[in-house]
Amino acid sequence: MKFLKKITKAIYRKYHAYKESTYQIINNNSDEWVYICYIAQVFYHLDDTQYLDSHQNKREAIVIANTFHKLGYNVYIQEFSSNKKIPNLNFTIIFGIESNFYKACKRFPQAKKIYYATGAYFKHQNKQIYDMTNYINSTYKSNLTYKRLVKPHKSIEIADSILQIGSNFTISTYPEQYQSKISLIHQSTQINSQSQIKKYAKENEYFYMGSGGNALKGLVLLIEYFHQHPELYLNIVGPIENDFYNTLKNQIGNNIKIWGFLNVNSPQFSQIIKRCNFIIYPSGSEGIPGAVINSMKKGLIPIVTPWAAFNEINNYGFLLEKWDIESINKGIKWSQSLSIETIEKLSKDCQTYVNQNYNITNFEKEFNQYIQAVLKK
Structure with missing residues (x-):
């Protein structure tokens, strides 16, 4: 007893x-x-x-x-x-x-x-949240709340x-x-180690993956850009907030696919990656996003803002100059100017770089x- x-x-x-x-x-x-x-x-x-x-x-x-x-x-x-x-x-x-x-x-x-x-200075992040949310609210006459604000400390x-x-x-x-x-x-990174080098994706679709805080992650710019370019295709992996979706739903055409949350080690996630050559991530405040380095580990080439970049970004991808549509356009044009041989080399280099450093x-x-x-x- x-x-x-x-x-x-x-x-x-x-x-x-x-x-x-x-x-x-x-x-x-x-x-x-x-x-x-x-x-x-x-x-x-x-x-x-x-x-x-x-x-x-x-x-x-x-x-x-x-x-x-x-x-x-x-x-x-x-x-x-x-x-x-x-x-x-x-x-x-x-x-x-x-x-x-x-x-x-x-x-x-x-x-x-x-x-x-684990992220940028809180005053920087909060300013980005206000600015990027205000952009959506003023553009679409919406009333999104400010998500992921950090309490001052x-x-x-x-x-x-x-x-x-x-x-x-x-x-x-x-x-x-x-x-x-x-x-x-x-x-x-939490993605399982890759022994096989990713092959060039003929579909050349684009990939985005992010957690909560859609406004802060810059997703609105991607939806706007791909709405203007129906000849291109965007895959979105990660949660989409209801108020964000309701505000942007008229901009989401057949060339923008929302997959929701996916386990990064799942077969479905790998199948989406196989159709893409680039991850595009215009976030406003990060450390180094797990979404970016996990995608690079799968062989995707990053197109990112400074706040989502690592120090050696210019050796492995494209650094967006500003948080605007024009910078997104430059990044997309850069990706389309690369030869198949260059894309395959960058893809391999991205995998090697992440495997060696981010484990x-x-x-x-x-x-x-x-x-x-x-x-x-």
Whole structure:
């Protein structure tokens, strides 16, 4: 009976922790503690491949926690948006994202504070959301709400160091006085490794993939452009918000196919990729989009804005000058000017570049090196 009660209590504690979005990895109670405010629920889905494949940050969250654990720390992980009180464990390292990052830093001022920047500076992102949504509302006399706004915070001011997913373009969105704190890291991809080089797609259709926030992702420009060019074909993968669709539905002709969310490792996703040579992604604010590097891993050539680009973009694709139709037109014209041989070479180069740089093994290596370097300061 006592054993049964013990098991029941253990199950209750685990369930309660899951509901509260926390998880602990303990070496020894006497070891120092690290507080991570990022993704906690992933640790309750470690055997769920479909869940882990839904976004590259799932496996990266596991790597982050395990790295601190291997370095000899006890690790307390809390969902970044959780309202649960931060425990009094005398943390010596605070790592993660807002809003709990700032709360933890204020509570434990002597801890080493490492901010994990997964996107552009919040003031840049919010301005882009306002501008790009206002463009749609004024053009189509609609009333779209502002989606994916970031609540103002002082994480970069309080942080000792900033680890940034992104590029030099991403760093440039931050105030100059804080840019010296920032170090870049290559994120991973969740698409399975490709052993076969993608063949040239005779259909030469175009590809777009994005998550929520259709206005911020620049999807309106693509719909407008392809509406004006019915001879071209656009595949859209990812969720479409109802108000966005209702506003733009009259611009969506037979040459624009909306597929909705697809698993990037599914046969249907691969079949769509086979008909395309280019991914076009005119986003207004990102780090480096997983949509872009996952598509490159499949052999697509990127046509992207600076906010969706990596540092070496000019070696592998086309950088859109501005967020407007004319820039989209230049990118499309560039893609149509390339020979089959050039497209095949760029496609192969894109696959090789992503396979070598954007994988979970490389992420783990770079993260380990970064943390050890920060701890030595």
